[in-house]
Amino acid sequence: xxxxxxxxxxxxxxxxxxxxxxxxxxxxxxxVYWYRQLPEEGLKFMVYLQKENIxxxxxxxxxxxxxxxxxxxxxxxxxxxxxxxxxxxYFCASSPGQGDSGNTIYFGEGSWLTVV
Amino acid sequence: KNEVEQSPQNLTAQExxxxxxxxxxxxxxxxxxxxxxxxxxxxxxxxxLSSGKKKHGxxxxxxxxxxxxxxLHITASHPRDSAVYICAVLRSxxxxxxxxxxxxxxxx
Numbered sequence: 001x002x003x004x005x006x007x008x009x010x011x012x013x014x015x016x017x018x019x020x021x022x023x024x025x026x027x028x029x030x031x032v033y034w035y036r037q038l039p040e041e042g043l044k045f046m047v048y049l050q051k052e053n054i055x056x057x058x059x060x061x062x063x064x065x066x067x068x069x070x071x072x073x074x075x076x077x078x079x080x081x082x083x084x085x086x087x088x089x090y091f092c093a094s095s096p097g098q099g100d101s102g103n104t105i106y107f108g109e110g111s112w113l114t115v116v
Numbered sequence: 117k118n119e120v121e122q123s124p125q126n127l128t129a130q131e132x133x134x135x136x137x138x139x140x141x142x143x144x145x146x147x148x149x150x151x152x153x154x155x156x157x158x159x160x161x162x163x164x165l166s167s168g169k170k171k172h173g174x175x176x177x178x179x180x181x182x183x184x185x186x187x188l189h190i191t192a193s194h195p196r197d198s199a200v201y202i203c204a205v206l207r208s209x210x211x212x213x214x215x216x217x218x219x220x221x222x223x224x
Contacts, residue, residue, distance in 0.1 A: 033210075048211065055210070058211075093159075095210075104161070105212070107158060108158060110157075110159070
């Protein structure tokens with residue numbers, strides 16, 4: 001049973017380019033979360049999605065950032081027109097969302113974005 | 117004031133020592149997670165607690181809901197335990213709020 005899979009692990013983008021980060025949740029998990037860890041800072045919540053729905057995006061920057069979790073395929077975190085301040089580790093996590101283990105959360109290995 | 121406070125921020129111990137990391141929170145929660153992060157690496161969930169105490173190998177986690185406090189203990193510490201340990205609280209909206217982490221270094 002594969003864990004939460006994120007790719008790419010490392011991504012380098014020039015300022016102004018787009019970054020797409022992908023996350024495949026654990027099998028059977030319908031809840032996906034994205035978190036950002038800026039250099040020398042703690043983890044911060046960005047967005048919570050269920051299949052085809054954004055449940056809570058209160059942690060997402062208002063511009064340039066978007067997330068989706070389509071019916072088929074992985075969740076995508078998209079950053080348009082990247083700036084140096086977007087350089088960070090982006091972690092995806094998933095949970096079953098239901099039952100006694102609904103609050104159990106599993107993290108991916110993270111995607112490290114570097115903007116040059 | 118942060119909603120989740122961890123102490124200490126940095127901790128250096130000798131191999132074999134008993135280690136305690138503390139976490140206090142100021143909001144209502146449905147569960148609390150202890151996470152481990154190695155340098156440049158991913159995050160592993162060590163425990164999820166909503167009450168009482170859990171033990172896994174040399175790791176023990178406790179939570180006191182009334183006091184809004186949790187502790188992570190490591191017995192017989194080993195250099196491979198060196199990592200950042202993060203306390204995170206789960207609120208009703210399924211949003212995790214994280215502490216700033218405790219950098220643990222265990223010297224051989």
